[in-house]
Every structure is written in structure tokens, then in C-alpha cells.
Amino acid sequence: MRKTSVTESKPFILHSLAEGVFAAIAEDGGSAISNAGLIDLGGQVLVFDTFLTPQAALDLRRAATDMLGRIPNIVINSHYHNDHIWGNQVFVPEAQIVSSARTRDLIATAGVEEFQWYSANSAERLETIRAQYQNTNDEHQQKQLSMWIGYYEGLVEALPQLTVCMPGITFDKHLEIYGNKLTAELITFEGGHTASDTVLHLPQEGVIFMSDLLFVGCHPYLADGDPFQHLNALKELSRLNATCFVPGHGPVGTSDDVKLMVAYIEQCLETAQTIVEEGHAYEEWIKELKIADHFQTWQLPQFYQTNIRFLCERLRPANGEKQA
Numbered sequence: 001m002r003k004t005s006v007t008e009s010k011p012f013i014l015h016s017l018a019e020g021v022f023a024a025i026a027e028d029g030g031s032a033i034s035n036a037g038l039i040d041l042g043g044q045v046l047v048f049d050t051f052l053t054p055q056a057a058l059d060l061r062r063a064a065t066d067m068l069g070r071i072p073n074i075v076i077n078s079h080y081h082n083d084h085i086w087g088n089q090v091f092v093p094e095a096q097i098v099s100s101a102r103t104r105d106l107i108a109t110a111g112v113e114e115f116q117w118y119s120a121n122s123a124e125r126l127e128t129i130r131a132q133y134q135n136t137n138d139e140h141q142q143k144q145l146s147m148w149i150g151y152y153e154g155l156v157e158a159l160p161q162l163t164v165c166m167p168g169i170t171f172d173k174h175l176e177i178y179g180n181k182l183t184a185e186l187i188t189f190e191g192g193h194t195a196s197d198t199v200l201h202l203p204q205e206g207v208i209f210m211s212d213l214l215f216v217g218c219h220p221y222l223a224d225g226d227p228f229q230h231l232n233a234l235k236e237l238s239r240l241n242a243t244c245f246v247p248g249h250g251p252v253g254t255s256d257d258v259k260l261m262v263a264y265i266e267q268c269l270e271t272a273q274t275i276v277e278e279g280h281a282y283e284e285w286i287k288e289l290k291i292a293d294h295f296q297t298w299q300l301p302q303f304y305q306t307n308i309r310f311l312c313e314r315l316r317p318a319n320g321e322k323q324a
């Protein structure tokens, strides 16, 4: 796989996956945070997700003109989370923004609340995390904190000019986009990572841009979705015979990484089920939990407890009724 460094600040590294197909993989400490895709279908240039900030997205737009000689004309928003769509504005007006109808609804509702929260709290969060960084000598913790420093530094810089551009075209479950060379297939799943998650499949190249249905080498965030729908989506996507899976976070993966993600969710469900069956006071138990061996080295370990807590709530019998 060829690597091309595109900018001095390096919010991401472009990886060439096939002719005209690039994965933009976010660099630690930069203001991209999530991964994106840049795809030349022939006569049409697509961007799949636009990072956390317009400044990182502007670098992707520059990469498109430098390497493909064209400004992107279609932007896909995979789901409503800020780290995948807050760079939208740099591609407008040349590009049409496309998402599922449900994702558009979520950008207009939960997304607006998210925007208000970050506008009110980002500067303070940045100071708190910088202080935590200064006060620790633990390298692992410093690495985690440096990601969040990049996140909030990017937001503090971006927010005064940030406009969340809404998708202008929506679809339901499937959409195909035909270029002169390649066809892109958009497939939407309900209730996996969020209420609506779209992946981009390039059947001729065996590539799937998975968005946050897949994390590689880091804990996924399960608490805004449904673990059972998430597993269904991963199993369905495994059947497409792709060889290259671009995650929403982490390096470019293979079908083995999809299997690991399935194993992670199943292991979390099993752990949560055991805790719930023990009855009340599971918060104490969650605090003492050790991450399973397979996932010890994964980044974002703080998501583990959040995931288990969420799954315990999800599996808990309704109305306090006793577990059968």
C-alpha cells in the first residue's frame, strides 16, 4: 500500500487502495479525528465523510484537486456524528451533500444539540485536558489525551466559522452512483452504530468504506446504537466478498478486522449479560472490569466501560422485573 503525505500539519495520511481510490486515515493529534474516503469514479469525484473540522476537510479538498485535478462534486455523510460531517462546508457549493433521510433528520435534531454543547464547552474542555496532560507521566495516558487535545484544539479553532451544512439529497436504503470507470453503491443500515449508518461499497475494487460500523485497533463506541443490529450489519457486509475495509477510526483493515469487531461486540454482550444476571449494583462491578486479552492494546479504552454500562442498561429487564 502506497502512503502519500499530503500536508505539513498532517491531519491525515492518504492511502492509495486502487486506481483513483484513497482512504484518508486520521493522524493522532490532528483535527481530522475520523477517517474519510476520496474516490474518482471517472467524471465524478466523491468524498465519503468530511472529518471533524473544516481545516482538515480543506486539506482533503486540496488533495482532490492536486491528485485528481477535480473538485469533488458529491459528498456522502455516513452518519450524523460531528467527527464525520463538520467539514461539509468546504465542499459547498460545488458538491451536493448526500445522506440517508434518517441521517439528515438526526443532523437537524441531535446534531443541533451536539453543536450547541460543543460551542458552549469546547474551550473549557481543552483547558481541562491540557492540565491532565501536564499532570501525568503515563505515556499511554498521554497518547490518549493528545488525541483529545487535537480534537478540542481543532474545534476551538473551527467553531467561530463553523456551519453545519445539511445534506441536499437523501435516499432510503440503497443508492448507486455511476462514473465512467467505477460504480459506488451506498448501503444504509438502521440502528447499528447510530439510528442510520451508510457504507460505501466499490464492488469492482472489493473495497468498503465502513464508517463507524468498524473500528480497527480501537474500542468502538456502542452507546448510540443497537448491538444486535450492529452484528447483523457486520455479518451482512462480510458476505460481500470485499478484501479491503476502511474503518471510521484506525488503520485500513481486512475481513479479519471485521471478525474481531464481531468478537468484541459479542464479548461485551456476554460480559454485560453476566453482570445483569448478578442483579443490582453493577456500577461497582463495571469499575473493576478488566478488558479482555484480545483487546488490551486497543486505543480509546475509556469507551469499554461506557459500552458495558450501556449494554447492561440495554439488557436489564424492564420495570425492575426479575431476570428469569
Ligand SMILES: [Zn+2]
Residues within 6 Å of the ligand: 079, 081, 193, 212
Ligand atoms: Zn460515529
